[in-house]
Amino acid sequence: MTQWQASASFELIRLRADTLRTIRSFFYKNNVLEVDTPTLSSATVPDPFIESFQTQYVPLMQTMQTNHFYLHTSPEFPMKRLLASGSGSIFQISKVFRQGESGKKHNPEFTLLEWYRDGWDHLQLMTEVDQLLTLLLSPHLDLGETRLLTYEDAFQEMLGINPHTANKKDLLDCTEKTGLANVLDEHEDKDRFLELLFSHIIEPALGKSNKCEQSNKPYICFIYHYPASQASLAKTSMHKGQLVAERFEVFIDGMELGNGFHELNDAQEQRQRFEKDNQTRKIMGLKEIPMDEYFLEAVGALPECAGVAVGIERLLMVMSQSQHINDVIAFPFDRA
Amino acid sequence: MASYSTNEFRSGLKLMVDGDPCSIVDNEVVKPGKGQAFNRVKIRNLKTGRVVERTYKSGESVEAADVMDTDLQYLYNDGEQWHFMHPETFEQMAADKTAVGDANLWLKEQDMCTVTLWNGNPLAVTPPNFVVLTVTDTDPGLKGDTSGGGGKPATLETGAVVQVPLFIAIGEELKIDTRTGKYVSRAKG
Numbered sequence: 001m002t003q004w005q006a007s008a009s010f011e012l013i014r015l016r017a018d019t020l021r022t023i024r025s026f027f028y029k030n031n032v033l034e035v036d037t038p039t040l041s042s043a044t045v046p047d048p049f050i051e052s053f054q055t056q057y058v059p060l061m062q063t064m065q066t067n068h069f070y071l072h073t074s075p076e077f078p079m080k081r082l083l084a085s086g087s088g089s090i091f092q093i094s095k096v097f098r099q100g101e102s103g104k105k106h107n108p109e110f111t112l113l114e115w116y117r118d119g120w121d122h123l124q125l126m127t128e129v130d131q132l133l134t135l136l137l138s139p140h141l142d143l144g145e146t147r148l149l150t151y152e153d154a155f156q157e158m159l160g161i162n163p164h165t166a167n168k169k170d171l172l173d174c175t176e177k178t179g180l181a182n183v184l185d186e187h188e189d190k191d192r193f194l195e196l197l198f199s200h201i202i203e204p205a206l207g208k209s210n211k212c213e214q215s216n217k218p219y220i221c222f223i224y225h226y227p228a229s230q231a232s233l234a235k236t237s238m239h240k241g242q243l244v245a246e247r248f249e250v251f252i253d254g255m256e257l258g259n260g261f262h263e264l265n266d267a268q269e270q271r272q273r274f275e276k277d278n279q280t281r282k283i284m285g286l287k288e289i290p291m292d293e294y295f296l297e298a299v300g301a302l303p304e305c306a307g308v309a310v311g312i313e314r315l316l317m318v319m320s321q322s323q324h325i326n327d328v329i330a331f332p333f334d335r336a
Numbered sequence: 337m338a339s340y341s342t343n344e345f346r347s348g349l350k351l352m353v354d355g356d357p358c359s360i361v362d363n364e365v366v367k368p369g370k371g372q373a374f375n376r377v378k379i380r381n382l383k384t385g386r387v388v389e390r391t392y393k394s395g396e397s398v399e400a401a402d403v404m405d406t407d408l409q410y411l412y413n414d415g416e417q418w419h420f421m422h423p424e425t426f427e428q429m430a431a432d433k434t435a436v437g438d439a440n441l442w443l444k445e446q447d448m449c450t451v452t453l454w455n456g457n458p459l460a461v462t463p464p465n466f467v468v469l470t471v472t473d474t475d476p477g478l479k480g481d482t483s484g485g486g487g488k489p490a491t492l493e494t495g496a497v498v499q500v501p502l503f504i505a506i507g508e509e510l511k512i513d514t515r516t517g518k519y520v521s522r523a524k525g
Binding site for chain 1: 363
């Protein structure tokens with residue numbers, strides 16, 4: 001096969017079209033408004049583990065004065081500005097861009113479905129995510145019953161430790177037992193250890209059929225109530241005496257499909273989290289990111305709401321049982 | 337010391353892992369939507385041939401292994417070592433039993449082999465995919481049997497024993513696939 005041709009089969013190019021149509025009808029039926037927000041933005045996320053593409057705006061006939069812009073890594077900030085302006089529930093399907101993310105399950109440019117439910121919390125939104133995913137996946141996969149597990153339950157069930165109370169020594173022992181010793185330095189943050197164990201041991205088993213245990217079929221699996229230190233843009237609350245993030249992720253067949261929050265609407269708290277992200281960036285030797293003041297002002301006016309982003313390519317991979325993301329993208333990064 | 341960053345990882349790249357030279361068989365990026373990225377790699381230990389899984393934090397650097405493949409001509413075995421020669425520079429090199437391993441069953445004088453060098457010393461020897469070897473011992477050939485239906489063992493000049501059709505006789509030259517250790521055909525000419 002030559003490089004100018006599509007790497008996805010026409011069957012999968014058609015599956016993408018059908019999937020996008022089904023998603024749109026689902027939201028039209030539920031009275032969720034489709035919106036369109038900018039790809040180029042003057043600010044971006046300070047998350048130390050997400051890097052944005054950067055570009056310059058050059059006014060015509062002038063090369064001296066240029067303005068710096070970022071390609072969005074998700075439409076989250078402008079969508080929340082719409083919600084804060086009174087849009088009500090909204091959805092968007094857009095191309096997003098992330099530096100360095102290239103592999104079997106990653107393409108630096110990918111398609112994200114993101115939606116927000118005005119007045120809902122993360123638990124209500126999880127029910128809707130389950131409905132939409134079941135609608136999309138059931139014609140292709142014989143699905144088992146959906147499972148909901150707290151982050152703590154997942155660690156207890158698969159590794160026998162409590163992620164909230166475990167100390168560094170417990171985590172070091174756990175990485176040793178699971179063949180992941182020496183991946184991280186001892187002095188690294190506790191969250192890095194939790195991420196290592198989660199991504200290598202827990203995630204591959206989530207939503208996967210297993211003959212002896214919960215399901216002999218692949219199933220939709222929600223993990224919720226992450227440690228408060230991994231809250232990102234989610235509210236935090238007390239749960240069984242533990243401060244947790246009102247955040248969830250959804251998995252099927254060992255693959256992460258989406259991430260959702262009961263959205264933080266405390267502007268001061270949001271600013272502090274961004275500043276902390278920038279401090280972490282500094283320690284890691286990364287460039288600090290300018291604060292998105294438009295967004296930070298809007299956060300204070302954000303209604304109670306929950307939002308989620310789902311990767312369309314990952315969804316198509318599960319639907320078609322594809323092993324590589326290039327199978328579901330017409331022209332992936334190496335042919336773009 | 338040369339090293340590779342995880343973003344240069346690809347199949348075939350040679351790394352030093354736990355003091356041994358290894359080759360990447362498979363590289364997968366593990367990157368949660370939120371949080372630290374890792375590279376999960378399958379690597380083959382070039383000394384033992386064993387394949388193991390390893391995880392590196394993305395952005396980390398790993399020491400490169402000075403490993404390269406060279407095409408050398410096999411000269412002779414002195415009882416302890418196998419001697420090879422570069423066909424153009426005539427430079428000679430000796431490999432020990434560990435490096436030669438099972439390849440000794442297929443090494444015929446004058447044949448070109450791939451010798452993998454680590455820090456300039458032979459680490460592994462790969463014989464050509466096909467070799468022609470003479471039968472030194474086998475049961476008498478059955479005249480007229482060309483069906484190849486049955487089989488019998490035959491000892492070759494290198495000491496290797498392969499299953500051959502019944503019609504093969506002592507002194508015949510056979511083409512052998514060294515990857516499977518199986519008889520392919522009588523050598524032509």
